[in-house]
Amino acid sequence: MGKNTNKGGNGAAKPRWNKNSPLYLDYQATTPTDPRVVEAMAPYWTEKFGNPHSRNHHFGWEAEEAVAKARAQVASLIGANAKEVIFTSGATESNNLALKGVGLFYKEKKNHIITCLTEHKCVLDTCRHLEQDGFEVTYLPVRKNGLIDLRDLQAAFTESTSLVSIMGVNNEIGVIQPLKEIGALCRQRKIFFHTDCAQAIGKIPLDVEDMNIDLMSISGHKTYGPMGIGALYVRRRPRVRLVAMINGGGQERGMRSGTLPSPLCVGLGAACAIAEKEMGAETERLRLLRDRFYEAITRRLTEVYLNGDLEHRIPGNLNFSFAFVEGEGLMMGVKELAVSSGSACTSASLEPSYVLRALGVDVELAHTSLRIGFGRFTSMEDVDFAVERIAGEVERLREMSPLWEMAQEGIDLKSIEWADH
Amino acid sequence: MAYSKKLLDHYENPRNIGSLDKNDDGVGTGLVGAPACGDVMKLQIKVGEDGIIEDAKFKTFGCGSAIASSSLITEWVKGKSIDDAAEIKNSEIAQHLALPPVKIHCSVLAEDAIKAAVSDYKVKQGAGEKKIKAAE
Numbered sequence: 074m075g076k077n078t079n080k081g082g083n084g085a086a087k088p089r090w091n092k093n094s095p096l097y098l099d100y101q102a103t104t105p106t107d108p109r110v111v112e113a114m115a116p117y118w119t120e121k122f123g124n125p126h127s128r129n130h131h132f133g134w135e136a137e138e139a140v141a142k143a144r145a146q147v148a149s150l151i152g153a154n155a156k157e158v159i160f161t162s163g164a165t166e167s168n169n170l171a172l173k174g175v176g177l178f179y180k181e182k183k184n185h186i187i188t189c190l191t192e193h194k195c196v197l198d199t200c201r202h203l204e205q206d207g208f209e210v211t212y213l214p215v216r217k218n219g220l221i222d223l224r225d226l227q228a229a230f231t232e233s234t235s236l237v238s239i240m241g242v243n244n245e246i247g248v249i250q251p252l253k254e255i256g257a258l259c260r261q262r263k264i265f266f267h268t269d270c271a272q273a274i275g276k277i278p279l280d281v282e283d284m285n286i287d288l289m290s291i292s293g294h295k296t297y298g299p300m301g302i303g304a305l306y307v308r309r310r311p312r313v314r315l316v317a318m319i320n321g322g323g324q325e326r327g328m329r330s331g332t333l334p335s336p337l338c339v340g341l342g343a344a345c346a347i348a349e350k351e352m353g354a355e356t357e358r359l360r361l362l363r364d365r366f367y368e369a370i371t372r373r374l375t376e377v378y379l380n381g382d383l384e385h386r387i388p389g390n391l392n393f394s395f396a397f398v399e400g401e402g403l404m405m406g407v408k409e410l411a412v413s414s415g416s417a418c419t420s421a422s423l424e425p426s427y428v429l430r431a432l433g434v435d436v437e438l439a440h441t442s443l444r445i446g447f448g449r450f451t452s453m454e455d456v457d458f459a460v461e462r463i464a465g466e467v468e469r470l471r472e473m474s475p476l477w478e479m480a481q482e483g484i485d486l487k488s489i490e491w492a493d494h
Numbered sequence: 495m496a497y498s499k500k501l502l503d504h505y506e507n508p509r510n511i512g513s514l515d516k517n518d519d520g521v522g523t524g525l526v527g528a529p530a531c532g533d534v535m536k537l538q539i540k541v542g543e544d545g546i547i548e549d550a551k552f553k554t555f556g557c558g559s560a561i562a563s564s565s566l567i568t569e570w571v572k573g574k575s576i577d578d579a580a581e582i583k584n585s586e587i588a589q590h591l592a593l594p595p596v597k598i599h600c601s602v603l604a605e606d607a608i609k610a611a612v613s614d615y616k617v618k619q620g621a622g623e624k625k626i627k628a629a630e
Binding site: 397406416425437473491 | 505508513525526527529530554555556558561
């Protein structure tokens with residue numbers, strides 16, 4: 074059985090999990106902090122506790138040096154200069170700072186922002202607020218595979234467009250947007266390009282020069298680093314200017330005041346350094362796991378639909394609709410697995426996943442979706458165990474689904490007049 | 495969100511899953527909910543000549559609370575008269591299973607399902623009587 078064996082899939086030391094806890098397959102929600110990262114952070118909670126902004130004694134210098142090293146590690150992973158990396162509390166703050174900060178700075182001349190319907194809520198919600206403040210926002214649609222159409226982007230550009238914000242990798246369906254192509258189009262028009270790379274960092278190669286990225290949001294805990302830390306890359310040449318959201322002592326080049334949490338900065342740096350070194354091999358390993366899962370589940374079950382493109386996708390994500398089986402009911406059945414669903418019942422709202430809806434997935438099918446996330450500590454036997462449990466439970470729940478029964482009888486479910494409730 | 499033991503028991507070991515012959519005049523069928531809303535319940539009752547429910551079966555597409563609510567109601571209606579069965583309130587189901595507030599609508603759906611099944615049965619009986627009268 075593949076439940077939380079003590080060795081990681083790649084032989085790396087696994088975080089110590091309670092052996093009774095479910096098998097973790099929700100790597101897009103968060104990732105466990107790599108034990109090597111925890112180790113690197115440890116001294117900065119205790120003997121190296123200094124304030125990195127203290128200029129006049131050993132403790133401050135020690136912490137400052139550690140933060141500088143971490144900044145360089147983050148920069149190195151994305152092909153940036155360390156001076157261009159601003160530490161924040163996480164990708165939500167980074168996205169807020171990028172959109173509001175750049176938006177407000179250039180508002181007098183340009184007040185139009187372009188983003189996309191499948192962005193993370195923190196981008197969409199920030200855009201809604203900017204709209205209330207007099208900005209115009211274009212929300213690009215996505216194609217059935219989850220990717221934007223570059224022609225839509227080109228058509229959306231206006232004389233007053235200041236910023237384009239398109240995510241690197243989608244958190245629900247794992248699809249990779251064409252960053253390089255988007256960057257080239259933006260640079261041509263002298264429009265700033267921001268990308269939320271919370272889910273992309275450490276998963277796909279990123280190079281701010283090659284991709285013409287002007288701002289990039291980074292998260293610690295999505296890439297085996299700690300929670301509570303993130304970063305925003307802000308290009309220096311050509312210079313991107315922004316209005317600070319948090320005022321104070323002028324840290325982070327005045328763009329983000331507040332004492333830096335040196336242990337967390339060290340953790341993010343260490344996580345980026347590990348990612349830079351291991352990303353290639355990890356991607357290959359996860360692809361094998363992903364392919365094994367995909368082939369096994371589609372061989373065993375009919376009426377299973379993958380949401381989002383398979384090719385332009387990180388290998389650590391699968392998102393399936395298991396027709397005729399409601400997602401939350403399914404999650405409850407596979408309680409040995411920690412996964413997530415785009416079903417309405419799992420969210421505060423009663424609408425199923427807006428991302429799946431933007432892809433044009435029928436609302437009925439959106440209710441049956443399950444997101445399975447693989448990562449650094451997932452092993453081959455974990456995958457086999459998960460396939461077995463999910464397939465078994467889908468079969469059980471289909472036997473009790475009136476919709477499955479009707480479909481087997483050849484009844485077209487769309488021909489029935491369902492009562493709203 | 496922690497679910498009650500009773501709810502989990504009904505979800506893991508649901509009672510009375512299955513289907514009755516919907517064309518049988520003694521069977522009432524209720525089909526409520528909508529796939530677009532994420533839950534659909536089919537509840538069927540087999541009614542004896544004395545108006546007592548002899549058997550009940552269900553199939554449900556929905557979350558664990560919806561499955562448990564329909565399983566529970568099939569247990570409750572067996573042996574009841576159709577009029578008593580139609581009197582079951584969703585609040586009784588919600589209380590028995592300790593449904594969290596966001597899941598109350600699952601119990602409402604179960605109440606709607608039994609009412610729809612009873613009503614379907616009555617319509618069929620009415621139609622049956624008419625047929626007999628017409629034959630006379």
